[in-house]
Amino acid sequence: MAASTTTNRTLPSVGLVLVGLGMGTVEGLTMEAIAAAKTADHRWYEAYTALWPAASLEQLEATVGPIERVMRPDVESPERLFALAESSLVALLVVGDPLQATTHVDLQLRAAERGIPCSVVHGISVTNVVTGAVGLSNYRFGRQTTLTYPYGDWVATSPLEVMASNWEQNLHTLALLDLDPTGQGTGEQQPMRPADAVKSLRMMWDKLAETAEEPLSETYVRKAFRQFASKLYLQQTFEDIAVVLCSDMGTPDQCIVTTTLGKLGEENGGRLNCLVFPAGTGEVEEKALTRWHRGE
Numbered sequence: 001m002a003a004s005t006t007t008n009r010t011l012p013s014v015g016l017v018l019v020g021l022g023m024g025t026v027e028g029l030t031m032e033a034i035a036a037a038k039t040a041d042h043r044w045y046e047a048y049t050a051l052w053p054a055a056s057l058e059q060l061e062a063t064v065g066p067i068e069r070v071m072r073p074d075v076e077s078p079e080r081l082f083a084l085a086e087s088s089l090v091a092l093l094v095v096g097d098p099l100q101a102t103t104h105v106d107l108q109l110r111a112a113e114r115g116i117p118c119s120v121v122h123g124i125s126v127t128n129v130v131t132g133a134v135g136l137s138n139y140r141f142g143r144q145t146t147l148t149y150p151y152g153d154w155v156a157t158s159p160l161e162v163m164a165s166n167w168e169q170n171l172h173t174l175a176l177l178d179l180d181p182t183g184q185g186t187g188e189q190q191p192m193r194p195a196d197a198v199k200s201l202r203m204m205w206d207k208l209a210e211t212a213e214e215p216l217s218e219t220y221v222r223k224a225f226r227q228f229a230s231k232l233y234l235q236q237t238f239e240d241i242a243v244v245l246c247s248d249m250g251t252p253d254q255c256i257v258t259t260t261l262g263k264l265g266e267e268n269g270g271r272l273n274c275l276v277f278p279a280g281t282g283e284v285e286e287k288a289l290t291r292w293h294r295g296e
Contacts, residue, residue: 011039012117016085018098018108020123023250024052024272026059033121037064040091042084048072049103050095051179051189053251053271060093067093078107085116096125126249126274130174134244134256134276135288142166144174147197147275149181160204161226163277164233168225173277191272194245195265205238238262244276244292245269258292 011017019036022028037043037060045057045067052060061067074080075092084090098104098120111118131138145162148155159175166173177192178200192200212231217223239262247255247270257267264275281289 011036011089011119014086014088015090015117015119016081016107016111017089017091017119017121018104019091019093019121020097020125021052021060021093021095022123023096023126023129024248025056025251026063028124028250029060030121030123033123034064036119036121037091037093039089041088042090043067043093044070044074044081044090045093046070046075046095046104048075048180048189049101051191051272052095075103075107078110081107082111082114082116085111086114094123096127097123100125100127124250126176126246127174129249130246130274130276131172133249133254134246135291136172136276136278136281136285140170140172140279142169142171142173144176146176146178147192147200148178149192149196150200150203155200155203155207157204157208160201160208160233161230164229165226167233167277167279168229170279172279175275175277177273177275179272194267194269194273197273197275198261198265201261202238205234209234242278244278244289245273246276247271247273249274256292257294258289259294 017036017040019033020030021033022030043065045052047069048071057067081090081092092098092104092107094104099108099122108118108120127144131141143162143166145159147159163173163175177197179189179191181190182188208230212234214227216227239260241261243259243261243264245255245257245259245264245267247253253270255270259267278285278289
């Protein structure tokens with residue numbers, strides 16, 4: 001059975017429907033998302049790739065019916081989910097857009113292999129809201145990345161390398177922040193705070209600096225470019241790098257602050273945060289960013 005790549009306004013009586021919850025409020029859901037959740041026999045809230053406020057989730061439950069919270073094992077090993085979907089309609093409620101993460105694309109493909117109908121109700125995602133909300137041109141954003149928690153004394157440098165590669169091409173970077181310091185996705189989420197992000201970035205910076213003088217790869221062009229871009233990026237002063245803190249986007253608590261890495265740790269942030277690292281800015285972009293400076 002072919003996987004559905006568009007929304008089905010008339011849902012089947014059995015199967016799986018991936019429902020985008022949007023960014024954190026019941027009012028922000030589409031009418032189609034609410035209808036799909038109400039229609040389903042079972043509602044699973046996927047709570048490890050992103051989180052809704054508890055109060056909003058309670059409001060949603062009062063609107064559409066009982067909701068079961070599930071974590072990574074139930075989604076990545078979906079035998080229980082598929083067993084339900086073979087005899088009833090199951091709505092998997094996903095914060096943002098349900099196909100933003102490859103986890104859910106994989107689930108969609110596996111459902112198709114099992115012959116389970118899989119419909120999609122798209123939702124608003126932070127990745128397509130932040131750029132315009134901040135005031136930077138969406139056309140000038142490069143690859144997105146996620147800042148991860150360190151594991152002891154070890155931290156991956158790839159997020160900083162992505163930022164450097166974008167910067168060298170004069171492209172802005174959207175950096176999402178890790179939700180789970182354990183990396184297991186089993187329920188111990190501690191959404192990264194601004195100070196956590198600074199600590200993680202500093203560890204990446206210091207680790208990358210240790211290899212900055214290594215010769216550029218003569219075998220892999222892309223690796224050589226990453227090395228070159230990182231070396232140039234590290235010539236900046238860490239504390240002076242401009243960053244835009246975006247908190248609780250799409251909710252009444254939304255807050256945007258333009259600052260620097262040296263001052264980012266002083267910001268409290270919100271429930272969920274992400275960062276934008278501007279590259280070179282045009283006149284309109286520069287004016288837009290000045291709106292978010294503290295005291296302005």
